[in-house]
Amino acid sequence: MTHQEDFHGHIAYIPERKHIVEALQRIRPFVHRTPVLTCSAIDGMLDARVFFKCENFQKVGAFKYRGATNAVQSLPDHLAELGVATHSSGNHAAALSLAAAVRGIPAHIVMPENASASKKAAVHSYGGRITYCAPTLQSREETLAHVLQASGAIAIHPYNDERIISGQATAAIELFEDVADLDIVLTPVGGGGLLSGTALAARYVSPRTSVIAAEPEGADDAKRSFHAGHIIPSVSPNTIADGLLTSLGEKTFAVISRFVSDIVTVDDATIIRAMRLVWQRMKIIIEASAAVPLAMLLDKGIDASGLRIGIIISGGNTDLDKLPWMEHRMDIE
Amino acid sequence: MTHQEDFHGHIAYIPERKHIVEALQRIRPFVHRTPVLTCSAIDGMLDARVFFKCENFQKVGAFKYRGATNAVQSLPDHLAELGVATHSSGNHAAALSLAAAVRGIPAHIVMPENASASKKAAVHSYGGRITYCAPTLQSREETLAHVLQASGAIAIHPYNDERIISGQATAAIELFEDVADLDIVLTPVGGGGLLSGTALAARYVSPRTSVIAAEPEGADDAKRSFHAGHIIPSVSPNTIADGLLTSLGEKTFAVISRFVSDIVTVDDATIIRAMRLVWQRMKIIIEASAAVPLAMLLDKGIDASGLRIGIIISGGNTDLDKLPWMEHRMDIE
Numbered sequence: 001m002t003h004q005e006d007f008h009g010h011i012a013y014i015p016e017r018k019h020i021v022e023a024l025q026r027i028r029p030f031v032h033r034t035p036v037l038t039c040s041a042i043d044g045m046l047d048a049r050v051f052f053k054c055e056n057f058q059k060v061g062a063f064k065y066r067g068a069t070n071a072v073q074s075l076p077d078h079l080a081e082l083g084v085a086t087h088s089s090g091n092h093a094a095a096l097s098l099a100a101a102v103r104g105i106p107a108h109i110v111m112p113e114n115a116s117a118s119k120k121a122a123v124h125s126y127g128g129r130i131t132y133c134a135p136t137l138q139s140r141e142e143t144l145a146h147v148l149q150a151s152g153a154i155a156i157h158p159y160n161d162e163r164i165i166s167g168q169a170t171a172a173i174e175l176f177e178d179v180a181d182l183d184i185v186l187t188p189v190g191g192g193g194l195l196s197g198t199a200l201a202a203r204y205v206s207p208r209t210s211v212i213a214a215e216p217e218g219a220d221d222a223k224r225s226f227h228a229g230h231i232i233p234s235v236s237p238n239t240i241a242d243g244l245l246t247s248l249g250e251k252t253f254a255v256i257s258r259f260v261s262d263i264v265t266v267d268d269a270t271i272i273r274a275m276r277l278v279w280q281r282m283k284i285i286i287e288a289s290a291a292v293p294l295a296m297l298l299d300k301g302i303d304a305s306g307l308r309i310g311i312i313i314s315g316g317n318t319d320l321d322k323l324p325w326m327e328h329r330m331d332i333e
Numbered sequence: 334m335t336h337q338e339d340f341h342g343h344i345a346y347i348p349e350r351k352h353i354v355e356a357l358q359r360i361r362p363f364v365h366r367t368p369v370l371t372c373s374a375i376d377g378m379l380d381a382r383v384f385f386k387c388e389n390f391q392k393v394g395a396f397k398y399r400g401a402t403n404a405v406q407s408l409p410d411h412l413a414e415l416g417v418a419t420h421s422s423g424n425h426a427a428a429l430s431l432a433a434a435v436r437g438i439p440a441h442i443v444m445p446e447n448a449s450a451s452k453k454a455a456v457h458s459y460g461g462r463i464t465y466c467a468p469t470l471q472s473r474e475e476t477l478a479h480v481l482q483a484s485g486a487i488a489i490h491p492y493n494d495e496r497i498i499s500g501q502a503t504a505a506i507e508l509f510e511d512v513a514d515l516d517i518v519l520t521p522v523g524g525g526g527l528l529s530g531t532a533l534a535a536r537y538v539s540p541r542t543s544v545i546a547a548e549p550e551g552a553d554d555a556k557r558s559f560h561a562g563h564i565i566p567s568v569s570p571n572t573i574a575d576g577l578l579t580s581l582g583e584k585t586f587a588v589i590s591r592f593v594s595d596i597v598t599v600d601d602a603t604i605i606r607a608m609r610l611v612w613q614r615m616k617i618i619i620e621a622s623a624a625v626p627l628a629m630l631l632d633k634g635i636d637a638s639g640l641r642i643g644i645i646i647s648g649g650n651t652d653l654d655k656l657p658w659m660e661h662r663m664d665i666e
Contacts (some may be wrong), residue, residue, distance in 0.1 A: 026370065057615075057616055061616060074545035141656070182507065276653060279618055282390075283390055283617060283619075284388045284616060284617055285616040285618060286616075316616035320609060320612055320613060320658070323653070323657065325653070
């Protein structure tokens with residue numbers, strides 16, 4: 001790891017090229033090499049060529065399985081045997097549960113008791129051991145500390161971890177292997193694991209490619225942090241893109257502040273329209289968070305015309321009984 | 334074409350191997366070579382290896398574009414120039430519209446005036462010229478006859494046409510190229526274009542593979558025709574699989590009665606469950622009609638255990654505002 005001092009004097013560890021190459025080799029036996037899809041109708045709408053790297057087809061339905069697998073598989077045996085732990089109710093919880101099950105070790109997942117039945121069921125189906133907590137950050141952290149002490153498990157943070165960042169970088173590495181001469185790669189941004197990994201992947205293997213993030217207007221802390229030059233925590237975020245509610249971490253921010261070209265926001269109505277457009281025209285299921293980059297392009301957040309653009313489709317886990325355009329329709333009717 | 338007398342003394346023309354090979358060469362520049370996907374969760378549920386040939390990713394979202402393209406592209410210029418025509422409100426209408434647009438000729442589509450707005454919009458978006466008729470078979474046929482006389486266009490039947498059958502056969506040809514040693518290939522059956530094409534493809538390039546059709550219980554005319562040895566028309570069919578309402582034609586029946594191993598029915602509740610399972614686990618959008626073969630397997634309509642099974646996913650066009658499991662939930666609540 002290179003050691004660089006960030007704006008607050010903290011030491012930030014930025015994964016080097018070799019860490020990402022090692023991550024790719026380490027996780028390759030365990031993850032799907034996801035396809036890159038295109039859609040002439042969407043290209044026509046944008047006057048651009050868009051290449052969708054479909055991590056919605058990844059195991060557990062999200063790119064998160066890459067980072068979780070890299071973290072779990074890189075633990076030495078004597079640390080791994082007591083298991084791993086995290087607090088999360090989303091894709092990281094499912095990803096860590098399956099990654100641990102594949103290695104044959106326990107995964108302890110701290111989840112708020114009000115998490116949806118489908119999220120509890122997903123973690124359970126992948127073998128995660130759930131400990132419930134109150135739905136506050138304080139309760140999550142205290143409960144996780146207790147679980148760590150009782151189990152001896154290793155904590156794996158959802159994004160503020162070099163092993164996670166290196167694992168998430170592998171999606172963009174594969175995209176660059178499959179598609180030459182990309183002008184821009186877009187990702188959504190929540191905690192910044194996918195964004196920072198993608199930025200490093202571009203820097204190391206396709207330095208002419210700019211990396212730009214798209215973020216919901218209702219959770220624009222990453223954009224504000226990027227422009228302020230320090231982390232501004234997310235307070236009361238409100239967006240349909242429920243995978244993007246968290247704040248940046250110091251490790252992801254250290255990468256993002258240096259290697260990302262811009263962060264551009266878009267509103268929820270456009271996110272829902274982009275999500276529906278992909279379902280309708282591409283016949284693939286993507287979650288709202290994954291639709292944010294395309295929404296930003298539809299909204300002309302950047303000038304895409306004539307460019308070759310990669311988009312990392314972050315995941316496809318959505319409640320099929322409650323689709324956002326139906327809620328939205330009800331709102332306006 | 335080989336000429337064979339069918340059970341009623343009609344002459345049935347069965348496409349030969351060379352017609353299918355020519356169809357594949359003819360349409361290749363115009364159609365997507367669709368991917369074959371697998372799903373370990375579904376394999377586990379069935380104790381089988383299932384290979385999904387994803388024609389939901391085909392242009393216009395359905396295999397129908399293959400047959401329509403083969404028919405349109407095989408017309409000599411002097412016949413093509415006045416255009417093509419059909420009566421259909423479904424995927425064939427959209428497919429013929431786009432196939433004609435690609436060749437630069439008009440497509441006249443006769444549709445019942447009560448067709449859904451989304452179906453009208455689809456045909457319109459591909460450049461089809463719509464003539465409305467009353468929602469009866471008699472009105473459809475009379476209106477089409479009038480359109481043909483007024484325009485000089487060539488009628489292209491949705492399935493009872495050798496060019497259509499040969500075009501639909503190309504999906505299975507590609508599947509056999511990509512996946513070796515299939516024990517069974519499954520398709521849904523409505524008018525029988527996809528089923529008869531698939532049966533011929535298997536006979537010509539993978540004769541050890543059995544071809545079996547899956548059909549909704551509420552539209553079981555193909556099963557009854559198959560067992561009776563003559564076409565029994567579909568009367569008042571009622572199923573969520575709205576692409577499978579039509580009766581077999583004499584040309585499709587001539588192939589199906591000779592080269593298909595069996596036709597097995599399944600109920601709508603299981604079709605909806607299979608459709609939702611594919612959306613949930615594979616993250617791809619398939620229409621209800623496309624879910625019928627998987628539903629039949631889930632229902633143990635045949636013994637699949639230990640087998641390698643291909644399924645042609647026929648299409649992905651569905652109303653995203655009105656999903657069948659939501660209607661179904663309302664029914665039982």
